[in-house]
Amino acid sequence: MYYFDHAASTPPHEEVIRTMAEVMAKHYANPSSLHRGGHEAGNLLERARSVIASVFRGTEPKEWIFTSGGTESNNIAITGAARASSKRGKHIITTAVEHPSVYDTCLALEREGFKVTILPVNSDGIVSIEVLEQALTDETILVSVMHVNNETGAVQPIREIGELLKQHRSTIFHVDGVQSVGKLPIDLQSCGIDLFSASAHKVNGPRGVGLLYVRAGVILEPLYHGGSQERGQRPGTENVAGIVAAAKAFRMALESQPERAERMYALRERLLACISEIPELIVNGVIDHSAGVAAPNIVNFSYPGMKPEVIVHMLEKHRVLASTKSACSSKSDDPSRVLLAMGASRERAASGIRISFGDEHGAAELEWLCRMLHMVVQKLKPLERKE
Structure with missing residues (x-):
């Protein structure tokens, strides 16, 4: 996994x-x-x-x-x-x-x-x-x-x-x-x-x-x-x-914090580049971390019109474990309070996905994640809710 x-x-x-x-x-x-x-x-x-x-x-x-x-x-x-x-x-x-x-x-x-x-x-x-x-x-x-x-x-x-x-x-x-x-x-x-x-x-x-x-x-x-x-x-x-x-x-x-941050920022940049190649996905929050306002290990994005649990479960079928919002609130169907506070629409706030890195991740793991994101979105596109 x-x-x-x-x-x-x-x-x-x-x-x-x-x-x-x-x-x-x-x-x-x-x-x-x-x-x-x-x-x-x-x-x-x-x-x-x-x-x-x-x-x-x-x-x-x-x-x-x-x-x-x-x-x-x-x-x-x-x-x-x-x-x-x-x-x-x-x-x-x-x-x-x-x-x-x-x-x-x-x-x-x-x-x-x-x-x-x-x-x-x-x-x-x-x-x-x-x-x-x-x-x-x-x-x-x-x-x-x-x-x-x-x-x-x-x-x-x-x-x-x-x-x-x-x-x-x-x-x-x-x-x-x-x-x-x-x-x-x-x-x-x-x-x-x-x-x-x-x-x-x-x-x-x-x-x-x-x-x-x-x-x-x-x-x-x-x-x-x-x-x-x-x-x-x-x-x-x-x-x-x-x-x-x-x-x-x-x-x-x-x-080990300085080394970890440097390595994770590189992973973050690769993931953001991957998401930018998928028009259906929208990044939530800071993209450029150079101003020091983005942590190195978390990326959040939305697929408006799609339930986040559908994406999470499809990724899991391909050995990728991700999450929606805070683990303390992830079982709730309500839109993310955090994303709503940032001005996101309810549809966007209700479809957030969180990817967070760890010490075991490197270029190979990120490439697999990117491949699976591309594949999952392609499979889900016909199921999009148009509200």
Whole structure:
């Protein structure tokens, strides 16, 4: 199979699998226990935290919380920050193209009485700094903007947003970095990021492990209760084996990021050239990545008039695994909220296909993908819906 759904989940590295298996076999004690086994497990946990802090340069181990994944990290960050800061103000700003774990969390807070401003994006899916600046008020306590969009690969101006928010010291800046870690460079300190979410299974690590960076001094109201683990933010016995394996995966991903980006940008250009040869297909989002507003590993296109699941299943028959929108929303028949926010018609937004690359892909895999796209479109043309 040719697996082109890395934005949904990635195959774990062999080294990661071995590490997880070894820790599971040898260090099964509860890291909170007082005996020797617990002490050894606790040491592994803190060593993993130190590894994370070292690869995200400028951060401290105590600033990292282990969670079950990006969705939980986003929920803890946004809800925890909003509730903890509610006495200073109740205004939250986010964008129309956020992942559901951010977008829906903000809507839930709106039902609690918070005021939520959802910023529009341009046709490339990118938010305007000027529009954000106009939306800021003295009551704004939180701004949450993703780094890389999970459907289109659009890159938001995180550094510029961070610079703007440095003039609003009381406003907390949260970044969903789930799709950017290991693909694009990210400096949490220079970008002025207070809260940062990441997920291990997006970087060839295990499922069920996420990261949340909480800058020293930022206060979160806990969502959960029942234990003091992870600074009281995520109580419960830690998944030591998964966390140690995740730390290895994050280290490998960040250390190899420049080479990975260079190789994937070349694959992206080849795929875009292929799509341009098929008149029925329309690219959604940025085509030219030279301005730094497109991630290297995601390409999104539409076949207006055709149901995306038909394309996905036909590609699968020819050993190509692709996806439609976010894996969290892919089973819904609704048009993509992200593509609609970018100004796409409902027909176009309802027919989006996402291709996302991984470490195993090279020229041969891309050529097969291109051949299959040409073939599938030719077979589907007689079935087009004319609405």
